[in-house]
Amino acid sequence: MSRIAPLAVVLSVSGFTLLAGIGEAAAWTRSGSVTTPRGTYTGAATGSCAGGTCSRAAVATGPYGGSVSRTGSVTRTAPGSYSYQRTTTGPAGNSVTRSGAVSRY
Structure with missing residues (x-):
């Protein structure tokens, strides 16, 4: 398993909360850690929803x-x-940006 894989798991888990809260005017925070044989990975995320838009930031x-x-x-x-x-x-400071659109129909 690569070093990035546990970090991706910590970030991905908080992504489910983002979609679940669409339409609700609410703010939230989450934090946690995962311990593996390679060491402990920590994560924190914040998010909010208002006016049909939900935003999230995680590290x-x-x-x-x-x-x-x-x-x-x-x-x-x-x-x-x-x-x-x-x-x-x-x-290392490199960034990747993705965007798109989805429809349930």
Whole structure:
């Protein structure tokens, strides 16, 4: 297993909360840690929803101090349709941005 894999798990778990809260005007925070044979990985995330848009920011740090961060948002564009954008920044400072649209129909 790579060093990044546990960091991705910590960041991905908080992503489910983002989609579950669409439409609710609420703010939340989450934090936790995962201990593996390689060491302890910690993570924290914050998010909020208002006006049809939910936003989230998360950071995960590995046992050697490297961090991965992710920010993103989902906006309801029509009933059953959403647009999204997210940026992930790795421990070396490189970033990847993804965006798109999804529809349940």
